[in-house]
Amino acid sequence: MTQLLACLKKEQDRAIFTAIGIALSGFARLEENLVTVAATLLGVNKRKVGLILYSIINFQTWLSIIDQLFAEDEIYGALAPQWTKISSGIRAIKDDRDRFAHHSALGAASHTGN
Numbered sequence: 001m002t003q004l005l006a007c008l009k010k011e012q013d014r015a016i017f018t019a020i021g022i023a024l025s026g027f028a029r030l031e032e033n034l035v036t037v038a039a040t041l042l043g044v045n046k047r048k049v050g051l052i053l054y055s056i057i058n059f060q061t062w063l064s065i066i067d068q069l070f071a072e073d074e075i076y077g078a079l080a081p082q083w084t085k086i087s088s089g090i091r092a093i094k095d096d097r098d099r100f101a102h103h104s105a106l107g108a109a110s111h112t113g114n
Contacts, residue, residue, distance in 0.1 A: 041069035
């Protein structure tokens, strides 16, 4: 029975790590899409915008920059209300992303062997 429980625990841990990896990869794709949005609003190359955005540590600043770009844009400015809803959703999930990225999925007991 102990062996079965150990096997189940190992599988559960693997499933947790897989789910967290998928979630973090999804957020990375979201960041890439934000670079595309900013590049479109600025009318410049995604590489250049990526260089700028990825040099900004504060992710909330990314969103604020894009907010302002929408507000100033003559072509895409009409989409600002839709962007505001999307941005609010992104802000809401960012804290969850940070917890997954910076905290142990298994808790302190797993690190001490307890």
